[in-house]
Each structure stands twice: as C-alpha cells, then as structure tokens.
Amino acid sequence: MEPGDPSRVTDAELVAEVLDGDTERFGLLVDRYKNLVNSFIAARVAHAEVDDLAQDTFLRAFRMLATLREPAAFSSWLLGIAGHVCVDWHRSRRRLGSLDDEDAAEPDTAAVLNRTPPPAPDAAAEHQEATRLLLESLDRLPEAYRVTLVLKHMDGLSCQEIADRLGLAIGTVTSRLTRAYKLLRDRLQRLADTSRKP
Template structure:
C-alpha cells in the first residue's frame, strides 16, 4: 500500500480503509512540516499547523476533486491554517508588546551553546537567512518556499496559491531580489 498512488489511497480511505490516510501522512508529513517551518518561522507552530492540516484534510477528504495534486490541496489547507494562526499571533503579540512597554521586561534567552566556532558560524548564517526570509512579505515568502524548498513547478504554485502563473513568477523574482538585498545588508552590518 505504501507505493500506491495518492488517488488510490484516497479512494481506499473514502471506502473505509482509514489506514490508507496514514500512508498519505507518512508520505507528506516531513515535506509539509519543512515547508511550514520556512513559511511561519517556528518549528512548534509548523508542527501544530501540519497536524491541523492533516486532521482537516482527513475530515474533508471527500471534497478533494483530484483537479490538483493531493499535496497541493493539503498545502493549501495548511497555508490557510498558517494565515489564521498568524492573525491569532498578531493579536496575542500586541498584548505581549503592551506588557513589555508597561513593565520594561524583556524575554530572556536561556539557551546555551557548546558548539565549536564553525558550527556556531553556520548556525548564525542559518538564523540570518531565516530572519531575512521571515521579513519578506508573506505572499513572496510563501511562493519562494514552495519553489525553493518544495521544488514545485510554477504551475503547481499558482494552483496552490490560487493566483495566475505570471503573479507566481513575479512574486518569486521579487522575493529573491528582496532576500538578496536583506542578506547583503545584514552581512555588511556584521563587518
């Protein structure tokens, strides 16, 4: 069953063989999680959104029409969940900012690092890229993640995002330009 096409697994699941959905989860969980980490910028939040997306996909599996790839449909569900989570986070962060202003309290980073210099340098660079990626407008970041991290074709990205192909190409081009500029700026600031 593990090598069965997605549509076969979907049909089996709809026929009552719910373990077939487990195969779909195994097939796409790492890919979806990895993409979501880059979209939302938080591993914990990406994990929560991925779980919610799979649960929602299971509940709504009968509405999958097969007009696009299953992963495209699943990612769209996850993207909608990420947008909802971002709205909720903005409301919460507003109250955190208000508390910070009222009390002057700053969050404390309790993590310690015992990694060698090279590993620390690599981690710093990865963090720099993540911060620059997180600063991109959401529509640019999402398109870029789908292209570069998920290695999707422009047509698939257009289908997931529900926008014309030219818009996808434009967003990815602008995202690359903006990311390059932000990284150059950050690297110059380090020197």
C-alpha cells in the same frame, strides 16, 4: 498490487479507499507526506510549532477530504491546507502580540525570520505563486516520475533504497529521476517565459 506494499499505491487510490470508509488508509498518506509538510511548515513558522501545525494540517485534510476534486493532486492540495494553517498561526500571533503590546518577536520566531520583517504583501504573493506553480508542475508529472521524486527529495531515500521499495532496477530509478528533472525544468521554464511576455 500487494496490500503490504503501500509505495505502489497512488494517492488517488488511497484517497478513494479512505472515502469508501477505510479510514486507516489515510495513515499511509500521512507517512508519505509528513516530511514534505514538516519542511513546508518549518520554513514559515517557529520551529517549536512545526509538529502541532503539521498535525493540524493532516486533521484538516482528513476532515475536508471529500472536497478534494482531483485526488491525483493530493500533495499540492495538502500543502495548500498547510499554507492556510501557517497563515492562521501568524494571525493568532499578531492578535496576541497586539494584546500584550510586544515590540519584539520571540527568539525562535526571529531566528526563523532571519531577524527581518515579514515580507511585503507583493513579495509574499510572489512566493506563494512560485510555490503554487512548482506544485502544479510536480502534479503534472507522470505518476511514476512524481513518486520517485517524492521518495528522493521528500523522504530522503537513496536511489538504491527507492529501487528496493518500488521493486525496480537502480538504473530505472536513475532514469526516472533524470527524466523527471528534465520535464519539471522544461515546464517551469515555459511558465517563466510566459510570465515575461507583455
């Protein structure tokens, strides 16, 4: 493994290095997942708050890293933290709103919520469960497939850029993506079928 090629280092290896005292390696985890975290948070809060809440997410993750039981599942654990950060933000907004007796959301918040009321508890729970199942399914993919998917859909790289970064032939990247999609789709379908059973 080349020290200068962080894309070949697994999440579990980076977590272990950070816990062993090389705290600068946490920056590689931030670089790897900042787009994912930003997108996750942007779907849940006002746009102006995304950067601050993303920073809060990574700070919490750094402080809590020793509590991570499965380092290979870092990405889903990280998004769990991001979810709690968003919940805390909404709670603080509600407290401020009750103190100020505001009847309407700020324009940017209303835009994010598409000018509809917050989802009912049941709908919110279903959305959270769907997100959890998706992340769990992603974490169960072989590392090579998961990394390729993250680079493609979270970092927005083209197949050629992924091939260059990982030192692979572009055909290998395409094959990994195809296989990853199939595995992910099959697992989610099995979960859906199971949930429909009485």
